[in-house]
Amino acid sequence: MTAPEIDEALSALARCSAVLLKESEAEQQRMEELNELSETSIEQRAEGQGSLYDAESELLSVRLRLAIRCAKAHRDAAHEFVCWWVDAAVTAWKSAVHGTPMPHARLGAAAPDTLMLDDDLAVLPGVDEQTRKLLELGSFLGAPQPGPGHDDDLAAMTTDLAARSGLSIRQNGTGAAEVVEDGFPEARRRRLWGDCWLELGIPALPVPGGELDALLVRAPNETADRLLKASRAVVSAAMARLRLSELEGTEAPWTPAEVDEYDQLSSQHDRLTHLLADYAQAVTESLPEMRS
Numbered sequence: 001m002t003a004p005e006i007d008e009a010l011s012a013l014a015r016c017s018a019v020l021l022k023e024s025e026a027e028q029q030r031m032e033e034l035n036e037l038s039e040t041s042i043e044q045r046a047e048g049q050g051s052l053y054d055a056e057s058e059l060l061s062v063r064l065r066l067a068i069r070c071a072k073a074h075r076d077a078a079h080e081f082v083c084w085w086v087d088a089a090v091t092a093w094k095s096a097v098h099g100t101p102m103p104h105a106r107l108g109a110a111a112p113d114t115l116m117l118d119d120d121l122a123v124l125p126g127v128d129e130q131t132r133k134l135l136e137l138g139s140f141l142g143a144p145q146p147g148p149g150h151d152d153d154l155a156a157m158t159t160d161l162a163a164r165s166g167l168s169i170r171q172n173g174t175g176a177a178e179v180v181e182d183g184f185p186e187a188r189r190r191r192l193w194g195d196c197w198l199e200l201g202i203p204a205l206p207v208p209g210g211e212l213d214a215l216l217v218r219a220p221n222e223t224a225d226r227l228l229k230a231s232r233a234v235v236s237a238a239m240a241r242l243r244l245s246e247l248e249g250t251e252a253p254w255t256p257a258e259v260d261e262y263d264q265l266s267s268q269h270d271r272l273t274h275l276l277a278d279y280a281q282a283v284t285e286s287l288p289e290m291r292s
Contacts, residue, residue, distance in 0.1 A: 010284045013085040024074040031067040079273045080112035089283040096290040139177030166191035200238040230279040237272040240265040
């Protein structure tokens with residue numbers, strides 16, 4: 001892809017991301033409004049007002065249930081789309097700094113609703129050979145066998161490892177298990193971003209002290225500061241997810257300090273998709289300077 005083609009593609013991703021984020025916010029607001037109405041209705045019934053089987057109350061409950069599903073679907077869709085923009089912008093950034101070509105297929109590697117052609121899967125990171133051998137061995141040992149020797153746990157672990165690695169296991173023409181590259185969007189995200197996606201829900205970003213330092217060599221000080229700030233904001237919000245999971249797994253009653261911490265972390269993590277969009281926008285706008 002040429003520089004103008006890359007810039008136009010990233011601009012389109014920015015426009016479309018803004019559309020999805022706006023629609024997601026609207027669905028979230030609608031859900032919150034319906035939730036307030038539902039809580040009021042519940043309070044009124046608790047005070048003896050209205051019937052337990054009132055049709056209007058039941059309709060409100062149904063609409064709220066649908067709105068919750070819709071809000072989550074929009075939120076997830078916006079997040080995946082923005083992550084695609086981030087991935088494409090970072091790839092273009094690396095291409096600009098290192099002078100390496102950016103194939104059109106690589107631009108679409110993280111597209112959230114598109115199946116890639118088999119030939120285009122070559123732009124994804126290579127599969128670790130040790131992982132592939134483990135999957136092949138697990139597929140062989142865990143394959144259904146007559147009698148009591150079949151290990152269901154091994155088969156489940158093998159399937160899970162394949163899924164985490166962005167691979168799938170299928171039978172070939174002879175009936176033997178075969179490890180193949182999975183072209184579905186979620187599998188591609190796992191191949192591209194690994195644990196960053198699985199554990200934190202974000203694309204793999206250049207990190208300080210390594211790749212990021214090399215990418216910022218050409219950047220003016222103001223641009224470098226902007227990119228560093230955007231990167232830190234994303235990582236901080238993403239890491240909040242780990243602490244939230246830790247708190248949620250606590251069996252003991254929470255202390256007031258833990259309740260406050262949970263609320264603050266939740267608020268921070270809720271902003272993750274917007275922070276990712278800010279990061280992608282910063283990279284997109286900085287590309288011309290990176291090329292000069």
